[in-house]
Amino acid sequence: MAELKSNSAPPAERKLYWADEAEEEATSKSAPPKLSWGEVAASSVDALSIRETEFNGFLDEPEALNIEAANISFIILARIKILEKCSCYTGDTPYTSASTFEDLKLTPALLKGLYTDLKFQHPSKIQAISLPMILTPPYKNLVAQAHNGSGKTTCFVLGMLSRVDPNLKAPQAICICPTRELAIQNLEVLRKMGKHTGITSECAVPMDSTNYMSFAKRPPVTAQIVVGTPGTIKKGISAKKLSVGSVKILVFDEADHMLAEDGFKDDSLRIMKDIQRISAHCQVLLFSATFNQIVKNFVSRVINDHNQLFVKKEELSLESVKQYKVDCPDELSKVMVIKDRILELGENLGQTIIFVRTRHSASTLHKSLVELGYEVTTIQGALKQEDRDKIVKEFKDGLTQVLISTDLLARGFDQQQVNLVINYELPVKHENHSEPDYEVYLHRIGRAGRFGRKGAVFNLLMGGRDEMLMEKIERHFNSQIAQVAAWNNAEDFRGALKAAGLL
């Protein structure tokens, strides 16, 4: 490993904030952190001469970083704003962000999948920055946050496909997801991307009742990449049907939820420890659009020596998705707003997901809309596996227009035709219903506006508690949520959809 010869003090802070520095809550009222940066005068990392400068503020001057032309690479030692086409240096490893997929030295088989099958052109921002960190030895652990719909899945899917040895027929990469639906979706992406690589993959999710077979009776897993949900993965490992001795990359999708106290923390830690006990230098990747401070603190305790990419929470709301709030006098008017206003106008605007808080409201709302003659389908965790699969498939195939869902689909669900999201009920914290669940809110609205597409979100509010929740959400993300003036005025909704760019 190259040694950095520097007369500067080692960096105290290794976090790379690629949107901005994440200032957390109101706790830190201290002065802005001093930033330091160094220039590398030679391309060889062994022969570095560093000029160090200190200043306050952020490195967002393109000139300051546009040194590629002078054949000088750049080292970043502090909190920065990373621009494309710059090299950065975290701790002891230099990385250069990728402006093309070729820069990443992907195999021809992978490039073919990306360009011809998936029609990808260039890496997205998070891909350009995170992939070099994933693919460059010594394969450091990575905690990465990026906006909804910005292409996180591609980051870890390419990471897994690139690091697997095609000649070794044993599980080498494991990806853990919070829901069965997300595991299936991620596996589909992986199979498309890796179509020409010959790498084998398998889904480890609970089986539907008709095909159920206990792990004891199953043959051992031979697939090179396993994507699944925590319970099934854990069982596979403990039943010794999923051997983890060759696993060199472990991915947690929606990682903040996978490691949250009220999420899948215990299962996730158990799996991580099981793997690390046998396979000591397994690279761990954590990806999510949200990491609240509690999870962040926990992550830095359980993931050692890792690179980090974070986004300031005020910059997480998608600009392409316009958010609205609608005051509704009662339950019935909420149903009428959906039926007579939003769905009426939104019929030809793509697909719609309506989020509810409980399974019970899901079925109540489903009944109301069906009685009024609206074709809707509903998904929630109490349905049979095969029914869930069918409903998701119909929606993904565009056979259904409107889908009611619990927070089952709040995270990760990727359907580009979804332009409208309706919060029939706002997400609240389990322990305290007067506190909004900011992370879930952000994930829900991120179901619209995939990859920069236009979208609109309608929050249906009923009463003072909802208004207070909404206000807290606005303050938290520092985002303006426009009011639709009258719940029963068609023109107001038409104007809202126009302003969102959908009409």
Place this chain on the structure above:
DNA sequence: AAAAAAC
């Protein structure tokens, strides 16, 4: 009555 996974 929170939802998710899985027994």
